[in-house]
Each structure stands twice: as structure tokens, then as C-alpha cells.
Amino acid sequence: MLLLDIPSIQSIILSIGLEPFYSRLIQQLEDDFKHWQNFYKSPRHAIHYKHGVIELMPCSDDELYSFKYVNGHPENTKQGNLCVMAIGMLADVKTGYPLMISEMTLLTAIRTAAVAALGAKYLARTDSNVLCIIGSGAQSEFQAMAMKSIFPIDEIRIYDIDAKAMDKFYNNLTPEFNRIKKCESIAEAILNSDIIITATACKKKACLFKASEITDGTHIHAMGGDCPGKTELDASLLKKSKLVVEFTEQSLIEGEIQQLDISHIHGELWQIINKLIPGRENNNEITIFDSVGFAIEDFSILKLVYTLAQELKLGVDIDLIPDIDDPKNLYGLINNPLKRKPR
Amino acid sequence: MLLLDIPSIQSIILSIGLEPFYSRLIQQLEDDFKHWQNFYKSPRHAIHYKHGVIELMPCSDDELYSFKYVNGHPENTKQGNLCVMAIGMLADVKTGYPLMISEMTLLTAIRTAAVAALGAKYLARTDSNVLCIIGSGAQSEFQAMAMKSIFPIDEIRIYDIDAKAMDKFYNNLTPEFNRIKKCESIAEAILNSDIIITATACKKKACLFKASEITDGTHIHAMGGDCPGKTELDASLLKKSKLVVEFTEQSLIEGEIQQLDISHIHGELWQIINKLIPGRENNNEITIFDSVGFAIEDFSILKLVYTLAQELKLGVDIDLIPDIDDPKNLYGLINNPLKRKPR
Numbered sequence: 148m149l150l151l152d153i154p155s156i157q158s159i160i161l162s163i164g165l166e167p168f169y170s171r172l173i174q175q176l177e178d179d180f181k182h183w184q185n186f187y188k189s190p191r192h193a194i195h196y197k198h199g200v201i202e203l204m205p206c207s208d209d210e211l212y213s214f215k216y217v218n219g220h221p222e223n224t225k226q227g228n229l230c231v232m233a234i235g236m237l238a239d240v241k242t243g244y245p246l247m248i249s250e251m252t253l254l255t256a257i258r259t260a261a262v263a264a265l266g267a268k269y270l271a272r273t274d275s276n277v278l279c280i281i282g283s284g285a286q287s288e289f290q291a292m293a294m295k296s297i298f299p300i301d302e303i304r305i306y307d308i309d310a311k312a313m314d315k316f317y318n319n320l321t322p323e324f325n326r327i328k329k330c331e332s333i334a335e336a337i338l339n340s341d342i343i344i345t346a347t348a349c350k351k352k353a354c355l356f357k358a359s360e361i362t363d364g365t366h367i368h369a370m371g372g373d374c375p376g377k378t379e380l381d382a383s384l385l386k387k388s389k390l391v392v393e394f395t396e397q398s399l400i401e402g403e404i405q406q407l408d409i410s411h412i413h414g415e416l417w418q419i420i421n422k423l424i425p426g427r428e429n430n431n432e433i434t435i436f437d438s439v440g441f442a443i444e445d446f447s448i449l450k451l452v453y454t455l456a457q458e459l460k461l462g463v464d465i466d467l468i469p470d471i472d473d474p475k476n477l478y479g480l481i482n483n484p485l486k487r488k489p490r
Numbered sequence: 491m492l493l494l495d496i497p498s499i500q501s502i503i504l505s506i507g508l509e510p511f512y513s514r515l516i517q518q519l520e521d522d523f524k525h526w527q528n529f530y531k532s533p534r535h536a537i538h539y540k541h542g543v544i545e546l547m548p549c550s551d552d553e554l555y556s557f558k559y560v561n562g563h564p565e566n567t568k569q570g571n572l573c574v575m576a577i578g579m580l581a582d583v584k585t586g587y588p589l590m591i592s593e594m595t596l597l598t599a600i601r602t603a604a605v606a607a608l609g610a611k612y613l614a615r616t617d618s619n620v621l622c623i624i625g626s627g628a629q630s631e632f633q634a635m636a637m638k639s640i641f642p643i644d645e646i647r648i649y650d651i652d653a654k655a656m657d658k659f660y661n662n663l664t665p666e667f668n669r670i671k672k673c674e675s676i677a678e679a680i681l682n683s684d685i686i687i688t689a690t691a692c693k694k695k696a697c698l699f700k701a702s703e704i705t706d707g708t709h710i711h712a713m714g715g716d717c718p719g720k721t722e723l724d725a726s727l728l729k730k731s732k733l734v735v736e737f738t739e740q741s742l743i744e745g746e747i748q749q750l751d752i753s754h755i756h757g758e759l760w761q762i763i764n765k766l767i768p769g770r771e772n773n774n775e776i777t778i779f780d781s782v783g784f785a786i787e788d789f790s791i792l793k794l795v796y797t798l799a800q801e802l803k804l805g806v807d808i809d810l811i812p813d814i815d816d817p818k819n820l821y822g823l824i825n826n827p828l829k830r831k832p833r
Contacts, residue, residue, distance in 0.1 A: 150493075150808065150810075152808055152809040152810055153809045153810065153811075153812055153823065154809060157823060157824070160824060165824060187537050189535065189537075192532065192535055192546065192548060194530050194532075194548065194550055194555065196552075196583055196584075198583075198584055198585075199585075199586050200586075201550070201555050201581060201583070201586055203535065203546050203548055203557060205535060205537065205546055207537050207544070209539075212537065212544050214546060214559070216557070216579060216581070216588065218581070218585075218586025218587075219586070220584075220585055220586040223585055223586070223817070224817050224818075227815070227816075227817060228585065228587075228817055229811075229812065229814070229817045229820075230586075230817065232586060232587065232588065232811050232812075234579070234588055234591070234810055234811075236559060236577070238544060238559070238561070240539055240541075240544070241539075241541055241563075242541075242542075242561075242563055242566055242571065243542050243543075243544055243561025243562070243563040243566070243573075243575060244561075244571075244575065245559065245575065245577055248577070248591065248810075250809075250810045250811070250812075252811060252812050252820070253812065253820065253823060253824075256820055256821075283818075284818050285817065285818050285819070285820040285821075286820075287821075288821035288824075289820075289821060309818075312818050315816065315818060315819050319819070319821050319822065319825060463808075465493065465495055465806075466495040466496045466497060466593075467493075467495055467496065467577060467591075467593045468496075468572075468575050468577075468593070468595060469496055469572065469575075469593075469595050469596065471572070472570070473570075473658065474566070474567050474570060474571055474572045474573065474628065475567075475626075475627050475628050475652075475655050475658060476628070476658050476662070477572075477595070477596065477599055477628040477629075477632075478599075478628070478630075478631035478632060478662050479662070480496065480500060480596060481500070481503060481508060481596075481631075482662060
């Protein structure tokens with residue numbers, strides 16, 4: 148069975164390059180969103196604790212089954228630790244055989260950004276070249292690179308309450324972009340931006356800017372509002388915008404739209420991709436992709452890295468499933484221990 | 491992060507011996523069943539396909555979170571493959587950090603047998619020395635060895651429609667038991683048995699024996715009836731017996747008791763262990779443990795092997811969680827790839 152550990156995922160991305168990786172991933176996401184109705188979908192399974200949440204996100208079509216383990220423990224950062232970590236698995240539906248276990252902390256950051264780019268492909272103006280990112284935490288560089296794979300981004304304007312986080316963003320991405328501007332306020336950051344990504348971590352009802360501050364024609368990717376009680380946008384802005392979600396049932400609980408009701412949702416992204424409803428219709432409307440993250444997105448990236456690992460012969464072989472001649476003789480493993488394969 | 495692959499689990503069991511391993515596991519199960527009400531419990535998440543089922547079984551107390559991936563594809567055996575495979579994970583509740591991934595195909599067989607022994611400890615006559623097992627498939631030897639760790643088993647009587655499966659059982663366990671008798675009928679196998687384990691694989695409503703064939707004082711462990719539409723016992727036998735389950739909500743759907751209603755359930759095993767209701771009260775009653783498998787049992791064995799792997803310094807170290815200095819600089823992993831640790 149295939150294990151993709153952190154070095155495996157790093158090698159896959161290094162081998163083909165981050166931008167080409169994003170192009171393949173956005174293509175994979177688009178293909179899977181086209182077949183949205185063929186997926187077995189269910190809300191995530193979550194256990195909420197005093198200090199955080201632990202979730203399982205399963206998803207499947209008729210060929211592959213995937214799930215992701217993911218936690219959210221905001222206070223981990225105080226001890227210098229990651230607050231979100233994830234592990235994923237892919238299995239064969241016909242036999243139930245597990246095919247792969249993969250790290251998904253990196254993959255979650257990457258797929259979240261790829262979904263943002265896919266949404267923007269259908270909802271932002273095609274000539275968008277000024278990108279604004281509010282919040283330059285762990286997710287921010289991934290968002291910038293994914294947008295770059297779709298749009299001719301010429302300038303990035305960032306804002307964060309933590310100046311060190313802005314420095315980190317600047318240092319990481321200076322080789323990739325012409326202009327990166329560290330702003331002193333949200334108002335300065337959003338000025339003249341074509342695409343605004345809101346990616347703050349604060350777990351409460353926030354309002355990052357007023358509806359009147361947003362210019363016509365802007366696309367907003369609302370990423371940070373992603374659980375009950377956590378929102379980033381003003382209800383009046385939602386009302387005047389074309390608001391798109393991934394999976395209505397889940398977004399009404401977790402998204403910006405939890406402030407309003409279903410009547411304010413234009414539709415789901417897969418419906419736009421399948422041309423069932425329109426995306427952006429002119430250069431004046433304000434569009435919002437109220438993305439909360441859905442299990443199909445994990446499915447898509449797990450499927451892609453599984454394919455790439457085989458193409459590139461990367462990954463580690465592990466003995467996690469018994470390989471025995473007689474399936475009725477499982478007890479033989481106790482009597483006749485296997486030797487671990489040399490690595 | 492710790493990986494317990496098949497060789498790791500084999501080494502743990504070899505190091506301490508299967509019977510002592512069962513003793514520790516039954517103790518761990520008993521401890522966890524005593525704290526039944528402190529667990530976060532939820533029904534399994536299942537996706538049913540044409541050829542089988544894939545499930546996630548999560549469970550948690552205030553310290554540890556566990557889940558198991560497990561499939562059931564009965565037709566796999568036709569191709570000489572396992573029909574049930576499982577993988578488990580253990581995580582730290584306070585931080586959400588994953589602690590361990592483990593093979594669970596073997597562990598599921600072992601814990602299922604340990605639960606049978608724990609149930610029998612409270613429901614079978616303490617002098618039980620003749621054990622009957624109907625169905626000598628992958629689970630059968632584990633059941634026999636677990637019972638041996640609690641009861642002075644002197645004779646085992648087995649029956650299976652597949653003579654080769656009986657030979658396999660006989661060959662595997664001849665060193666462990668005084669007498670193993672391969673029987674030619676179920677009627678012959680159950681004759682004079684103190685404990686009867688029903689462990690057939692057939693996925694339909696079956697009736698292995700008549701209520702009148704069961705002697706007073708017998709304990710029946712009904713293991714094979716474990717999903718909707720799959721039962722092994724006669725409703726009239728259930729009615730005349732003291733019937734105990736693990737988790738009523740789940741057993742009413744999956745257990746033998748799906749043939750009747752809640753009024754025929756004596757209680758849950760944890761209630762007997764905690765002396766809230768009586769177990770066996772005399773040598774004449776017929777008792778049935780209608781076991782379907784519950785997530786707490788996976789939790790218990792994962793917790794035990796995690797402890798043992800640390801005590802014995804066994805297992806494989808894998809890089810599945812990013813180890814970075816600045817939790818906000820996840821993107822640094824793309825710019826500065828880690829090297830895999832030497833193994």
C-alpha cells in the first residue's frame with residue numbers, strides 16, 4: 148500500500164512545479180465538479196471539544212472512496228504548533244481495498260486555494276490583475292499561487308494584524324510576483340483590487356469592510372468564514388452581491404450565508420460549471436464565492452496525487468493490509484509472522 | 491508519528507504472547523466499558539455499494555480520539571482476497587495531533603474475539619469447558635484463543651460447510667487445545683457445549699439451530715448476525731433467553747434483535763460490568779450476547795497497542811505531519827523541502 152508522507156508530496160510538487168500542479172489540480176476539480184451529482188455526499192462527522200474540533204470528511208463516486216481526518220485547534224499556535232492538520236485515505240470501491248494514505252495538511256492548503264481559483268475562474272473578471280489578501284497566515288501564499296495559475300496577477304496587496312506574517316508572505320513570494328504591497332489597513336489593501344480573498348483566522352462574527360467600500364466588478368473569495376459563528380462579511384454586502392456556494396446544505400450552517408437565508412444564494416459552483424446557471428454576467432456585478440471546503444475537493448486532490456505518485460514512482464510502500472494466500476487463514480499471521488520488506 | 495504495520499503488530503503479539511495480550515486487552519475493554527458514559531458515541535458512517543460497504547467508526551473520550559476505516563466485500567473471497575480490511579488511527583484530543591496509524595485487519599479480529607470473551611465472562615457459566623464454534627472462517631481461531639484466556643476450555647467442537655476451513659482451524663489450534671472435534675452437523679457440534687459461538691458469513695436471515703436444541707445453562711455468543719438482514723438465530727430462542735447487547739441503538743438495526751423489539755433486550759454489557767443490572771443469575775438460564783461490534787472496542791485496542799508499541803519500542807516512524815518552526819509558514823515546506831529521515 149502506498150504512503151505519501153511529507154517528503155513524497157514535496158517531491159511530487161518539486162518534480163512538476165507548483166504552477167503546473169495547480170493547473171492539473173484545477174482541471175481535476177473542474178472534472179469532478181462536473182460530475183457532482185454522481186458523488187455520495189454527506190455532511191462531515193464532527194466531534195466538538197472545549198479546545199477544538201476533530202472531523203472526518205468522507206466522499207465517494209462509483210470507483211474511488213476517500214476520507215480526510217482533520218482537526219481545528221486554534222490555541223495550538225500559542226505553543227508554536229499547527230492548528231490544522233490532516234491525513235487522507237483513498238480506497239477502491241469495488242473491493243474496499245485501501246490504495247493510499249497521504250499527508251493532507253499541505254494538500255488541504257493546496258486544494259483550498261485551487262477551489263478559490265476555480266471559483267474565481269467563473270466569477271471574477273478575466274482581466275483581474277490586482278489581488279488583495281486579508282490575512283497572511285498559513286493559507287495565504289497558496290491562495291496567491293493558485294490565482295496566479297489562472298489570472299495575469301500583476302500586483303498583490305496584503306494586510307494582516309501581525310506584521311511578521313506579512314514579512315513572511317513578502318519573503319516567500321517576492322520571486323513570484325512583480326509587486327507585493329504590505330498595507331497598513333484593510334481599506335488600503337482592498338483599494339482598486341479586482342479579487343479580494345478574506346482569509347482571517349479569528350473565530351467570531353467579524354466585519355472586515357463595509358459594503359460601500361467594495362467597487363463594482365469586484366470578486367470576493369470568502370474563505371475564512373467557515374464554521375458556525377465565524378463570519379467575515381457584512382450581511383448588507385452579501386445582499387447586494389451574487390453569492391455562490393459549494394454545497395448549500397453545509398454552507399447554510401458554516402458559511403457567510405449563515406447570517407441570511409437560502410433565498411440569497413445564487414447557486415452552487417458545480418451548477419455554473421455545468422452551465423445550468425450563469426456565472427458572472429457583466430463587469431459591474433459584485434460576486435462572492437462563499438467557500439467552506441467540501442469533501443469532494445479532498446477526493447480530487449487525493450486522486451491527483453495518487454496518479455502522479457504512480458507516474459513519477461514516488462512514495463513509500465507500507466505493509467498495512469495483510470497479504471495472505473488463504474483469506475480464511477488470518478490466524479496464520481499470528482503463527483507465521485511476516486518479515487518487513489526492506490526499504 | 492507512529493505507524494504500526496502488519497509486522498509491528500505481529501512483533502507486539504509475539505513479544506508478549508497471544509494469551510497475555512488477550513488478558514491485557516480484556517482488561518482494557520473492561521476499563522473502557524466501565525466508563526461507557528464518558529465516551530462520545532455515534533453510529534458508524536456507512537456508504538453501501540452494489541458489492542459491499544465502506545464504513546468509518548469514530549469514537550472518543552476526553553483524552554483520545556480514534557476511528558477505524560473498515561470495509562465489507564463478501565465477494566472478495568471468490569478472488570482469494572480478504573473481504574474485511576481495516577485501518578485505524580489514534581489522535582490527541584487536546585491538540586488534535588495524530589498519534590498513530592495502525593493496521594486493523596488483525597486488530598479487528600482480535601478485539602472482536604476479546605469482546606466475546608468479556609461478554610462470556612459475565613454471561614457464561616464460570617466452569618464452561620466445552621466450546622462450540624459454528625463457522626471456522628477468519629475469525630474462528632481468535633475467538634477460541636480469547637475464550638481460552640478466561641475459561642478452562644477442554645474441548646472445542648467446530649462445524650463449517652467448508653471442510654478445508656475446519657482442517658485449517660484444526661491445524662492452527664491443535665497445539666493449543668486438548669481436543670478439537672470436527673463435526674458433521676451443527677446438531678452434533680452444539681451437543682453438550684457450554685458456550686456456542688455463531689460466526690457464519692452468509693449475509694441473509696439464517697436459523698442455525700432450533701430453540702429446543704439448546705440446553706439450559708448455555709451461553710451463546712451471536713457474532714455473525716451483524717448487519718441489517720443478516721441474522722443467525724431463531725426469534726423463539728431470543729425470546730426464551732437473557733439477551734445482552736453493546737449499544738442498543740445500533741443493535742436494533744444490525745443485531746439478532748432486529749427480528750424483535752427493544753422489550754426483549756435485557757440490557758447493555760457495560761451496565762452489567764458496572765453492576766447496574768445482573769449478568770447470569772443461575773446455572774439454568776440461556777444467555778445470548780448479541781454482539782455487532784462497536785467503535786469503543788476499536789478505541790480500546792488502539793490505545794493498548796499504542797501503549798505496548800512505546801513500551802516495547804516497536805513500530806515505524808513516519809513523516810505524516812509537518813514539523814515546522816513557524817506554524818504560519820506552511821508554504822516554507824514548498825520552498826524548502828525536508829529530507830526524509832533515515833529508517
